[in-house]
Amino acid sequence: MPETAGAVVAQGRRTCDRYSGCEGKPGPAMKGPSAADALRPVARTFRMLGVSDVGELAEFVKLVRIEHGIVRGDMLLSSAHTGKHLTMLLGGLACTFRRQEDGTRQIYTFRHPGDFIDLHRYVFPQADEQHLEVEALATCSIATIDNQSADQIVEHHPAFGRALWLAAMIEVNIARTRLAAMRWPAMRRVAHLLCEQLARRLSYGIDNGVIPISQIEVADATGLSTVHTNRVFQDLRKLGVLAMKRQTVEVVNKQRLQELAEFDARYLSADEHLSRWSVRPVL
């Protein structure tokens, strides 16, 4: 199916075109991203994770298969993908979640361009049992590389292994931070979640204060009820911190949001790109 890129994106239903994780370059991309453009997040991510050798990177990129036009609501990593892959999100937004017995769903993390979305599948032999799902929240494109190729690269170029390992460690940091956040009052919890997403997008070069998620998704990620989440959002709007359109959060006042969240981006370990987020003094 899609993999020639280009035209394919346009063929997509484009349900949420304006919400897609546009990198904010209004340049000459009118006719769809070239493969090189699309793969920019790959380079950025690996560079950030310590893979500096251009040759190594090129070798990895050669083995990658691109898929465009995955629309909101689609499952990335469906059972169709049982053939084991290593997958990176190139554009758009997605979330990793699990449905609990009582019907509620817990969103573990939001996925931004440059994120690996199936490390667990790559690492664990029987990861399907975990019932971890990944769903597109905006029009997405992904890059996949099959397990065997990935294995070989990791074996021959230790830097890649370390990069993936580092990515896993950052996931630990994120999960732990969210864990600690569950004890905070609702307002701070929501504010912190939004700060996290802003920071992550910023580190991938996306700097419009826009996050294409609904209140429901925020609720599922923070563990709050949708009703209470809604009330928090109203408060945040009254404070002039953010605006909200259907399924879109727009952060108007980053500074204030960050204060409300008492946000300290260091746990994301994306130093280079976070200069704009003040590092709070050690308490």
Next chain:
Amino acid sequence: MPETAGAVVAQGRRTCDRYSGCEGKPGPAMKGPSAADALRPVARTFRMLGVSDVGELAEFVKLVRIEHGIVRGDMLLSSAHTGKHLTMLLGGLACTFRRQEDGTRQIYTFRHPGDFIDLHRYVFPQADEQHLEVEALATCSIATIDNQSADQIVEHHPAFGRALWLAAMIEVNIARTRLAAMRWPAMRRVAHLLCEQLARRLSYGIDNGVIPISQIEVADATGLSTVHTNRVFQDLRKLGVLAMKRQTVEVVNKQRLQELAEFDARYLSADEHLSRWSVRPVL
């Protein structure tokens, strides 16, 4: 007494001798653990993480430095350890936590024999900023290997790199499970935490239903107040599920505890040793 303490352990203040993470082998180790005995968790862990080559393992073990007699309350990973190491807990029990601004502390995970306790330090250059602390909850012994040696081994023997990576992925699983657990009612949250510790100890061969932790520690890990935690414990005792002595939880009825927790050990990915924990049917 338990693990018959080597001379070294015995020299420790032995504040909590009976609470130390006894491996439950009443064998002929009367005069203290030989290096081989002490290092058994190393082999077990790496085997579980896919390092099967005995030669590789031996090479690793050769570079290890053992330290005994770390007593309850001591900080493993103090600033004294600034020299970068990779550290594994060999015996005892510890916890990884962070103190929050408001004084409360969040315990992220309990550390059992065979756990790596400082992967974050090994991986992140400036991990100290994270203010992650590791404290002994019982008399502990650890094995450390300096960063450079570890680097070399990882580089020359990819299996080790993958093992450490796998360990990191399991940490992700644990953190995410705890995250989801924050939405459950207090009883289940506590029960689940205890099940997790039992399962982890079992996978390292410790099968007395004893966990040497206080109610305060359970509270700090589950995010409940100490008062409420106490009430939950009382309920669990009335149900005949567990008994409690000062700083010691004894699980009397595993089966029932597991039901209350709706515990499914698969996320720990320690398959081989968990035969006794029934795998719940997929819901």
Next chain:
DNA sequence: CGTGCTGTTGAGGACGATCAATGACGGTGG
């Protein structure tokens, strides 16, 4: 122009936090 999803509003109730005090145990020093 319905149908469905998202966002909004109100009322009532529950789970768990907080505050305050006491009991029990163990370790320490006189």
Next chain:
DNA sequence: CCACCGTCATTGATCGTCCTCAACAGCACG
């Protein structure tokens, strides 16, 4: 050996954050 002290466990009372239920409004899509 006993008195002291700190930590851990326990109990009662009150309060608040957040959940649940229920209904409705708006927008997008077919």
